[in-house]
Amino acid sequence: MPWAEALITSKAAGQEVAEEGRVLAYVDALHEALTLALELDPKVFVLGQGVNDPRGMFGVTTDLYKKFGEDRVFDTPLSEEGLTGICAGAALNGTRPVYLHNRPDFLLLTFNQLVSHASKFHYIDNGQNNVPMVVWSAIGRGWGSGSQHSQAIQGFLLGVPGLKIIMPSTPYDAKGLMLAAIADNNPVLIFDHRWNMKAKGVVPEGIYHIPIGKGVYRRRGEDLTIVGTSHTLALALEAMEDLDKEGISADVIDLRTLKPLDEEIIFESLKKTGKILIVDTGPAMAGVCAEIGCLVAEKGFHDLRGPVRRIGLPDSPIPAGFTLEQYYFPDKDRIAKVIREMVSGA
Amino acid sequence: MIRYPYNELEFTFSSSPDETYEADFLIGLYRSMLRIRMIQEAIESRYHEDEMKTPIHLVIGQEATSVGVCAALRTTDQVYSSHRTQGNYLAKGGSLKGMMSELYCRLNGCAGSRGGSMHLLDKSVGYAGSSAIVGGSVPIATGAAFGAQYLKKDQINVVFFGDAATEEGAIWESINFAALKSLPVLYICENNFYSVCSSMEVRQPKVDIYKKAGAFGVNSCRIDGTQVLNVYEATREAVKIARSGGGPTFIESVAYRWRGHGGAGDDSASGYRDPEEVKAWQKFCPIDGLYKDLMKKNLFDETRNSSMKKEIQDEIEEAFQHAINSPNPEEKDLSTYVYSD
Numbered sequence A: 001m002p003w004a005e006a007l008i009t010s011k012a013a014g015q016e017v018a019e020e021g022r023v024l025a026y027v028d029a030l031h032e033a034l035t036l037a038l039e040l041d042p043k044v045f046v047l048g049q050g051v052n053d054p055r056g057m058f059g060v061t062t063d064l065y066k067k068f069g070e071d072r073v074f075d076t077p078l079s080e081e082g083l084t085g086i087c088a089g090a091a092l093n094g095t096r097p098v099y100l101h102n103r104p105d106f107l108l109l110t111f112n113q114l115v116s117h118a119s120k121f122h123y124i125d126n127g128q129n130n131v132p133m134v135v136w137s138a139i140g141r142g143w144g145s146g147s148q149h150s151q152a153i154q155g156f157l158l159g160v161p162g163l164k165i166i167m168p169s170t171p172y173d174a175k176g177l178m179l180a181a182i183a184d185n186n187p188v189l190i191f192d193h194r195w196n197m198k199a200k201g202v203v204p205e206g207i208y209h210i211p212i213g214k215g216v217y218r219r220r221g222e223d224l225t226i227v228g229t230s231h232t233l234a235l236a237l238e239a240m241e242d243l244d245k246e247g248i249s250a251d252v253i254d255l256r257t258l259k260p261l262d263e264e265i266i267f268e269s270l271k272k273t274g275k276i277l278i279v280d281t282g283p284a285m286a287g288v289c290a291e292i293g294c295l296v297a298e299k300g301f302h303d304l305r306g307p308v309r310r311i312g313l314p315d316s317p318i319p320a321g322f323t324l325e326q327y328y329f330p331d332k333d334r335i336a337k338v339i340r341e342m343v344s345g346a
Numbered sequence B: 001m002i003r004y005p006y007n008e009l010e011f012t013f014s015s016s017p018d019e020t021y022e023a024d025f026l027i028g029l030y031r032s033m034l035r036i037r038m039i040q041e042a043i044e045s046r047y048h049e050d051e052m053k054t055p056i057h058l059v060i061g062q063e064a065t066s067v068g069v070c071a072a073l074r075t076t077d078q079v080y081s082s083h084r085t086q087g088n089y090l091a092k093g094g095s096l097k098g099m100m101s102e103l104y105c106r107l108n109g110c111a112g113s114r115g116g117s118m119h120l121l122d123k124s125v126g127y128a129g130s131s132a133i134v135g136g137s138v139p140i141a142t143g144a145a146f147g148a149q150y151l152k153k154d155q156i157n158v159v160f161f162g163d164a165a166t167e168e169g170a171i172w173e174s175i176n177f178a179a180l181k182s183l184p185v186l187y188i189c190e191n192n193f194y195s196v197c198s199s200m201e202v203r204q205p206k207v208d209i210y211k212k213a214g215a216f217g218v219n220s221c222r223i224d225g226t227q228v229l230n231v232y233e234a235t236r237e238a239v240k241i242a243r244s245g246g247g248p249t250f251i252e253s254v255a256y257r258w259r260g261h262g263g264a265g266d267d268s269a270s271g272y273r274d275p276e277e278v279k280a281w282q283k284f285c286p287i288d289g290l291y292k293d294l295m296k297k298n299l300f301d302e303t304r305n306s307s308m309k310k311e312i313q314d315e316i317e318e319a320f321q322h323a324i325n326s327p328n329p330e331e332k333d334l335s336t337y338v339y340s341d
């Protein structure tokens, strides 16, 4: 087994779920969300490269076509830009496509249709049309994924009006946000993370929606505010478990959605703690960290009692090799180090 | 130098000489082309006033393609365009008042002043929209056709685009998918030889465009886009195939753009093409051609022609007045419809 896969598997095996209820793995929660959406609404269809292959998109789509038929769950040509426009056109004409990609890197080929078409029609058609479509992909990391298979591009898209961007971090959220995205009447991007896929959590049966545009507290504390999403937020939570023993406490906010952004929860917490650390799976420069940092400087300046800190990726391409990668990506120890500095004022 | 002589063109489909049409149908085609021409000329003549603050792309010389294609469609069939929208929009029955208000950037424009000339829309007649990104509406129309097929709607989707759009990758991605799924979609390539000021010669090797489409496994043909009946019959055939589940057709319709790429007037004096080439093509005017034909067959006369022109002129004047007297948007109109509820 490749090392990254082994790491994810062993982490999940060691994971204890404290809450009561039915426990599901992250991929299974996503699979269940797609199953429920396909059952509920005949206008929903699922497409993507490899959705019907034996591996079923990491397990997210395994055997769905057997239940719903290949008209509703189907493999596609490798035509990412064309297919994105095709989804937008199909959405304009009354359907609700869910287009899955292995990696966000491949979405870079789709920007023309995503940025200049799908997200614009509702506005330039003066409200006469809408584009209910979901574009899903899983951020990679490890095992040689490197510069072209582990990019996290959510930051590039923050400035695109009309798009919604979701980044779940738990199985419960993955399901509830996927169902909310499919029910939404706008183009919605979901970025999941490969390293979250085996995590376990309590997932209720049946349909439920998590509101798009609302964050949630994962921990409450006094010394600082940590905001972020997805896998990096999971790392920050691990860091806080260690720091607990040192008497450091934090508000940890899982934004769940980057666009629209829940500013309210960020400022509510900042008012109390006066310090903020922003974490993201993408580049620190000009991305999610930069945007939230700027927002805080603009609207939360008087609440700040220390410099804004951010942990994102360095401004250099992602190396493929195992050793270099260890230096490149933030881990819980690096996050903990920054938190200690912030708390001690060093 | 005449780079693209009409007489050297070879077509793979032409209208059948045995086909007979009702006079009203032929006169309707004539009227529709004439109306587009007159609207274009009216817009052109007032463009210098700078009140229509939107980039326009006139279709003078190319009217037969819009009219011939749309004559073979139902209202419930949908049309998408490139930046060169106006002929397609009007031929499909799009509201003239809505278009004029859009050109005048008024609140009651067909796209509420959010689209301008390059993004017209009239859903009530199946004019579904357009893209100002060359080739951009081809995937969209293909997807609309997929949606129609998926929802079992009896509906054809049609997309108009220029020769330069065939240099964009996503259109071939779309055609590949349409062929794969036998989608009810028509690709209408309006080949006018130029992309802004760049001739075909500097953009594409000498391979006929329709043949490239054929290589993807779709029906394809090249027609004389100055002859409205050619366009009509080729489209009628394509529609028949699409409605019976036979999949997409690609029609390369060749006609010359008499005006500059954008704005009013002919810009050939700037040197990218020979003004003689424009003159040579003006001998093959789609409107004059049909007029002469109608006269020869005694189906039409000068009196009817002038009263028709008067009627159109009045309609145009009314549409201009409608637009000019309509309210501008206000600041509060800026941020509506960013997201759909």
Ligand SMILES: Cc1ncc(C[n+]2csc(CCOP(=O)(O)OP(=O)(O)O)c2C)c(N)n1
Residues within 6 Å of the ligand: B082, B083, B084, B132, B133, B134, B135, B161, B162, B163, B164, B165, B166, B190, B192, B194, B195, B196, B261
């Ligand atoms: C992707 C893209 N590239 C360039 C342009 C600039 N542009 C606008 S119209 C045009 C010419 C397109 O020519 P063609 O597709 O043949 O259509 P025509 O104007 O002749 O109708 C160009 C290059 C654009 N709008 N979109």
